[in-house]
Amino acid sequence: MGGVLAVAVAPPAWAVDWSKVPGRDVVMFYPGQTSWEWNLTEADHSAAAKFKAGKNCIECHKGEEKTQGALLASGKKAEPAPIPSFPGHVAANVRFAYDDDKLLVRLEFAEPAVPDAKMDPDFATKVAVILNDAAVPEGVRAGCWASCHEDNASMPAAGGPAAGTSTRTKYLMKTRAKLSRQGGGDTLKPAEDLTRLLEAGYAQEWWQVKLNPGSPPQIADGIIFDTRRDMKPAIVASEASFAKGIWTVVLSRPLKAAAPYKTLAPGTTYTIGFSVHVGHTAKRFHHTSYEYTLALGQGTSGQGAADFVAVRQ
Secondary structure, three states: OOOOOEOOOEOOOOOOOHHHOOOEEEEEEOOOOOOHHHHOOOOOOOOHHHHHOOOOHHHHHOOOHHHHHHHHHHOOOOOOOOOOOOOOEEEEEEEEEEOOOEEEEEEEEEOOOOOOOOOOOOOOEEEEEEEEOOOOHHHHHHHHHHHOOOOOOOOHHHOOOOOOOOOOOOOOHHHEOOOEOOEOOOOEOOHHHHHHHHHOOOOEEEEEEEEOOOOOOEEEEEEEOOOEEEOOOOOOEEEEEEEOOEEEEEEEEEOOOOOOOOOOOOOOOEEEEEEEEOOOOOOOOOEEOOOEEEEEOOOOOOOOOOOEEEEEO
16 A cells, blocks of 8 residues: 555544544454354364353453464464465554544554455455444354354355355344354244344444545445345445555444444443454455443443443543
């Protein structure tokens, strides 16, 4: 990537003084072909027993992201198709703010030197956020791994990335009638069961910004439930800039939203995760974070302050 600047944006810049909003550095690492099922399989994952006993991913692995990412990107573990010279991690500074109407998240990260993977010809870089609350317990425990399965496109049970035959997107396991080591397949629970799950809030939100230097950001959002559903029109807006090799990306999401989105409010703990695609990559060839907690304007009850506390502006 060059150091040319890209001007953002629709809508106009939001009136947030980000210098007054505390930031936290988040390391997103290359996950290879690790999945929900992989995490539960002791032959693959040495901490599977701890996870089954109740340890969340970040409790064991916080601080190990750079080492893990380098190992997985090298192809020495859980990655049969490594990209040569692909970085093991991308670090971002993340900040949250909110006002009466919206939640805003700002990510700032250096674009790493990467080869052109030629997977996504349209966008060099993509930034994504996944959010859920306690209605998705596996999301609370494992963040985006809750919806990543062996039978997703480009994962092992799909025949590997070279086969390219599966188009199955991310999904949540409770939507499936049958479960196996390879995931849940395409057999869904009865429609009335799916309706009850969705009405109970059993869905993860995903927000994605597609980026090219010099071009306005392109936004997509929706939910992950029985599949990854793109919702149109998107409720999330974005602005972005690229200068001297640094991306600054801001996403704005209304606090109040109609189902199947969640209404966000102080006093509730949310789970949040971040990921980036760099070098024209797609699907699982990304860098992702472990699960973090988010609260608006205050800590959470019972476990002290959340990892991110959005500052009221």
